[in-house]
Amino acid sequence: MLLKVRGLSKSFDGLQAVSGVDFDLPQGEVRALIGPNGAGKTTLVGMICGRIAPTSGTVTFDGEDITRLPAHKRILKGMAYTFQITSIFPRLPVQENVALAARRRLQGRAVEAAAAEALGRVGLKAQADEDAGNLSYGHQRLLEIAMGLVQAPRLLILDEPTQGLSEGEIEAFKALIRALAGETTILLIEHNMKVVMETADTVSVLNFGEMLAEGTPQQIHENADVQAAYLGTG
Template identity: 80%
Template sequence: MTLLSTRGLSKHFDGLQAVTDVDFDLNEGEVRALIGPNGAGKTTLVGMICGRIPPSSGTVQFDNADITALPAHKRILRGMAYTFQITSVFARLPAAENVALAARRRLQGDAVEEAVDDALNRVGLLDRRDEEAGNLSYGHQRLLEIAMGLVQHPRLLILDEPTQGLADSEIDAFKALIRELSSEATILLIEHNMSVVMETADRVTVLNFGEVLAEGTPQEIHENDAVQAAYLGTG
């Protein structure tokens, strides 16, 4: 079943065409990686999908409903979570309270604390639950953002550069987490780390100059001459 689809999705900023006529389909239960060179339009596309950026033209459908005009907070209520949309890490609050703020969108009472500890444990931050978020390293703040997404049990979890700032051991743990989550949620992953893409994604979409350059399995994308030339740098 198609969970998310866009048709003719475009965005221009003061004459700059950031995204052009993107048709995109994401099946339920899939892990999809979105890759491309800097400035390819990845974050703009995802911003339109999650409601942070209004499109200049085109449509977005989620769970068979047209959500093009819905604001971001209503998309969250429908089961869409985006690490930079649902979270804004509060530096002076403990890590656990940051996650609890997200959990209270759907839970109450004792269920909140149980869900918070589960989410922190899954991203490897349970031992830091009482630390102020602002004292965490950049990489750990990214993991905290992911915990804030997980605690809402979204149908679609959108992660924008989640491994940036992580140590190699933490990246390995992140790959395992994505494999685990793939049975619970559909995942859209913007990622530059190609080992993460190759090891976790079912399919890959490549953007270049705001347009879809290629789609396919990680192996197909790796062997695509146009992708090699535009992005992987070996063409």
């Protein structure tokens, strides 16, 4: 099991954001994490990637307890996380943004080659020389994905990646996820249910900080509790 979460909880000033979550993510799987706004998804992912310290519980990555490991050290272990709010360097060219991320694992000409490949995969090769801040919001999200991909992560965590993308870009994103499925493990936090249903192997549903259900996209779609809590058909 690549990622194992046990009893993970987080409270902020007495408010229980995440409560006793158990979560297993096998290597090579595309897992979608869904739930209503305020369900605790971003808090849970923040604890997994090391940006939020849990109140209790453990996070294990590839057999190692990383619960107290800071975020930058988790990156070195093979985790990459794209933010719900873009975290690019707006005054640097698109290519240089990706190259900076690539230098965490590569040197010399290999950096340029890897950056170019990553930009090609997300459809931004033509924008390589533009300042990142001049990109549309949707293209900035794609740039973030390229910055994650170029690190060759073992676990790629994508937080609302299709927000701001056009229909055509969403179709390209779905194709990218399908292509990546054999290369890396993906944890996808996503509100677009069409994207979830068409790309995920397994779906985990968070509600009021607790794990409500897990299953295949079809099982989740047919789950009465999920329909009532999230899909709006209950």
